[in-house]
Amino acid sequence: MAEEWVKALGIDYGTVRIGLATSDDIGMLAHPFQTISGKSEDNPAQVIHQIVKERGIKDIVIGLPLHSDGSESTMSKEVAKFVVKLRKELGENFPIHEVDELRTTRTAREKLQQAGKKEKEVKGILDQVAAAEILQDWLDQRAGSLLPDIDLFPEED
Numbered sequence: 001m002a003e004e005w006v007k008a009l010g011i012d013y014g015t016v017r018i019g020l021a022t023s024d025d026i027g028m029l030a031h032p033f034q035t036i037s038g039k040s041e042d043n044p045a046q047v048i049h050q051i052v053k054e055r056g057i058k059d060i061v062i063g064l065p066l067h068s069d070g071s072e073s074t075m076s077k078e079v080a081k082f083v084v085k086l087r088k089e090l091g092e093n094f095p096i097h098e099v100d101e102l103r104t105t106r107t108a109r110e111k112l113q114q115a116g117k118k119e120k121e122v123k124g125i126l127d128q129v130a131a132a133e134i135l136q137d138w139l140d141q142r143a144g145s146l147l148p149d150i151d152l153f154p155e156e157d
Contacts, residue, residue, distance in 0.1 A: 006058040009051065010135025012104065012127050013062060013079050014038045019127025020048075021135045022055060028143065030135035032128035045085040052090060060086065060094070063101030063134040070100075097138060104133040 005027040012019035020033045036047050051057065062083060065075040083096055090096075111129065 007056050008059040008061055008135060008139065009033075009048070009055070009057045010131040010138070011048070011060060011062040012101070012131040012134055013082055014127060015078060017127045018044050018048075019129070019131035020051065021128060021132035022057070023135060023139055027139060030132040030139060032125060032132045035125070035127050045082070045089040048086065049089040052094075058095070060090075060096045061135050061138040062086075062096060062098055063104060063130070064098045066100050066102065068102065099134060099138055101130070101134050104130045104137075107133050 006023075007025060007027055008023045008030075010021035010023075010030055012021075015038045018036050018038045020036065021030045022033045023030055036042070036044055038044055048060075052060070062079060064079055065073050067073050079098070083098065086096060087094065107130075117125075
């Protein structure tokens with residue numbers, strides 16, 4: 001049975017700021033959503049749980065900052081700890097997908113600069129745009145498995 005489209009939340013985790021992005025209602029396009037505090041006293045897992053409930057989120061996609069050789073980084077270990085907190089908050093069976101986020105922040109910064117944003121403006125939304133990059137990559141990969149094989153350029157007879 002093929003998977004169905006889902007509403008998803010993308011997360012670019014940081015210990016200071018956490019960027020969030022949401023997909024559209026059918027799970028095709030990612031959009032920057034908001035930045036929340038990553039500080040433990042602000043309980044970001046609880047804030048995300050509330051967003052999940054309010055927005056009808058069915059999947060979470062969190063960026064895993066691995067080294068370019070695929071090995072774990074110090075930050076990827078922090079992400080793993082945060083995923084444990086999310087699972088406690090959302091339930092063990094809630095779908096949380098950890099995906100390699102290599103170069104997403106750099107790509108997000110480049111896109112914002114191309115859009116004419118100044119460095120001061122970029123700081124406030126960079127984490128959200130990076131989360132949208134993480135989520136869009138996952139949505140695109142997932143869409144490939146949902147769409148039927150269509151020959152866009154059939155040979156003419």
